[in-house]
Amino acid sequence: MKIITVSREFASGGRELGKRLADALEIPCYDREIIDMVAEKHGFDRNYVANVSQSDIRAFYPSTIGRRFLVPHPAEQTPLKITFAQQSIIRQLASNGECVIIGRAADIILRDFNTMNIFVYADKMSKLARCKERAPKDEKLSDKEILRNMKQIDKERSNYHAVLSDTEWGDRKSYHLCVNTSGKNIKKLTAGLAEYVRLWFEE
Amino acid sequence: MKIITVSREFASGGRELGKRLADALEIPCYDREIIDMVAEKHGFDRNYVANVSQSDIRAFYPSTIGRRFLVPHPAEQTPLKITFAQQSIIRQLASNGECVIIGRAADIILRDFNTMNIFVYADKMSKLARCKERAPKDEKLSDKEILRNMKQIDKERSNYHAVLSDTEWGDRKSYHLCVNTSGKNIKKLTAGLAEYVRLWFEE
Numbered sequence: 001m002k003i004i005t006v007s008r009e010f011a012s013g014g015r016e017l018g019k020r021l022a023d024a025l026e027i028p029c030y031d032r033e034i035i036d037m038v039a040e041k042h043g044f045d046r047n048y049v050a051n052v053s054q055s056d057i058r059a060f061y062p063s064t065i066g067r068r069f070l071v072p073h074p075a076e077q078t079p080l081k082i083t084f085a086q087q088s089i090i091r092q093l094a095s096n097g098e099c100v101i102i103g104r105a106a107d108i109i110l111r112d113f114n115t116m117n118i119f120v121y122a123d124k125m126s127k128l129a130r131c132k133e134r135a136p137k138d139e140k141l142s143d144k145e146i147l148r149n150m151k152q153i154d155k156e157r158s159n160y161h162a163v164l165s166d167t168e169w170g171d172r173k174s175y176h177l178c179v180n181t182s183g184k185n186i187k188k189l190t191a192g193l194a195e196y197v198r199l200w201f202e203e
Numbered sequence: 204m205k206i207i208t209v210s211r212e213f214a215s216g217g218r219e220l221g222k223r224l225a226d227a228l229e230i231p232c233y234d235r236e237i238i239d240m241v242a243e244k245h246g247f248d249r250n251y252v253a254n255v256s257q258s259d260i261r262a263f264y265p266s267t268i269g270r271r272f273l274v275p276h277p278a279e280q281t282p283l284k285i286t287f288a289q290q291s292i293i294r295q296l297a298s299n300g301e302c303v304i305i306g307r308a309a310d311i312i313l314r315d316f317n318t319m320n321i322f323v324y325a326d327k328m329s330k331l332a333r334c335k336e337r338a339p340k341d342e343k344l345s346d347k348e349i350l351r352n353m354k355q356i357d358k359e360r361s362n363y364h365a366v367l368s369d370t371e372w373g374d375r376k377s378y379h380l381c382v383n384t385s386g387k388n389i390k391k392l393t394a395g396l397a398e399y400v401r402l403w404f405e406e
Contacts, residue, residue: 121375170375172324178381185406192399199395203388 002027002098002201003115005106007161007169010153011127013181014120015102017190022100024194030093031102038085044078049086052079103157107174108164116200119175126182176200205230205301205404206318208309210364210372213356214330216384217323218305220393225303227397233296234305241288247281252289255282306360310377311367319403322378329385379403 002025008014015031022029032050039046090109093099101110107117122130124147131146141149154170161169172178177196181189205228211217218234225232235253242249293312296302304313310320325333327350334349344352357373364372375381380399384392 119375123376172322172373172375172381172383173326175381176383176385178375178378180375180379182379184403188402188405189399192395192402195398196392196395199391200387202391 001114002197003094003110003113004100004197005110005115005117006100006102006120007105007107007117007157007175008103008120009122009127009170010150010157011130012120012122013130013186016186017120017179017181017193018100018102018118020187020190021194021197024190025098025100025197027098027100029100029102030090034086034089034093034101034104037089038082041089042081042085044082048078049082052082105161105164108161108167116177116197117175119170119172119178121170121178121180123180123182204317205400206297206313206316207303207400208313208318208320209303209305209323210308210310210320210360210378211306211323212325212330212373213353213360214333215323215325216333216389219389220323220382220384220396221303221305221321223390223393224397224400227393228301228303228400230301230303232303232305233293237289237292237296237304237307240292241285244292245284245288247285251281252285255285308364308367311364311370319380319400320378322373322375322381324373324381324383326383326385 004018004021004025006014006018006021008017018031019029035046035049038044039049086104087109090101090104090106093101094106094110094113094115107115127150128143128146131150135141135146158169161167165174167174177200179189179193207221207224207228209217209221209224211220221234222232238249238252241247242252289307290312293304293307293309296304297309297313297316297318310318330353331346331349334353338344338349361372364370368377370377380403382392382396
């Protein structure tokens with residue numbers, strides 16, 4: 001049963017790679033759909049859910065002082081609920097059948113499943129080029145600003161990971177395969193990757 | 204033109220993976236053969252060459268103090284010559300045609316070539332199992348001793364890399380693909396990998 005998680009540096013093409021991989025394997029891919037599911041199931045606003053998903057959830061988590069839990073302030077409870085709801089939906093999706101799940105620390109959340117965990121990355125210049133290629137026409141950010149945003153988003157991903165696991169986000173040891181997409185055509189890479197994934201699950 | 208370098212943690216199965224990959228791609232694989240070539244071409248003793256290849260060459264390299272080079276002591280010159288001879292043969296092999304080169308910092312030595320650089324690794328227990336499976340029957344090392352040796356060999360590989368490059372040995376950013384072989388059948392993995400490599404070189 002193929003369950004593949006794709007973690008990725010921002011703008012490395014990880015989402016495209018995950019979607020193409022799912023297509024090649026003829027299994028569903030879950031990405032932003034998870035946000036819709038959380039919003040729908042729990043009656044939260046979609047944008048609010050998307051926003052919480054992207055923020056540094058360490059701020060929302062109950063802290064401990066010595067052995068005493070600090071109960072989160074009521075204003076902090078909704079983000080926590082959203083985080084838990086998202087985790088529960090990810091586990092549900094993986095229980096339902098074969099799939100690719102993009103981001104959302106699915107590699108950690110599904111650690112009891114026999115997932116294949118892929119990390120996708122690229123060099124700074126390739127990521128910058130990808131960002132600029134895909135930016136809305138009226139976006140007027142300098143390269144420096146784009147690079148700063150990229151770094152910030154990766155930092156948030158890393159922080160989210162750190163709340164859930166002692167392993168380090170992006171450390172190759174935490175993944176079964178690390179794919180560098182720098183300067184490469186992701187469509188082409190995916191064809192070879194699909195074969196690798198198929199055989200990986202065969203034994 | 205496919206030139207693939209395989210760097211690997213000791214006992215991760217990188218050599219097997221490299222050889223199988225070369226077979227699948229129908230191109231030659233160079234590993235210990237390089238030692239023979241160095242020994243033959245320069246009239247060095249094969250075991251001595253093998254030994255130098257494995258030791259920490261930082262000790263042999265000329266140091267600088269301020270702007271002044273310290274000329275190496277004559278006893279240190281042979282190891283240096285061997286190191287340079289090895290580099291020159293690796294460049295020659297890559298100029299001659301498609302191939303897989305295992306270890307020997309070929310990824311760094313061939314940085315002017317369009318190589319695909321693969322890093323192979325595995326978790327500690329998989330590597331320990333592989334070591335024990337392949338140990339001579341009369342070898343009576345404890346697990347602790349094997350793990351210590353493994354660590355030492357990887358440290359030497361890392362040091363050799365550090366002499367030649369500012370990048371870090373084993374850091375995913377330095378490679379195009381990082382393959383975790385933990386608990387996997389390398390023969391099966393290689394079939395998928397060969398397809399990935401073929402398409403990687405296609406553009």
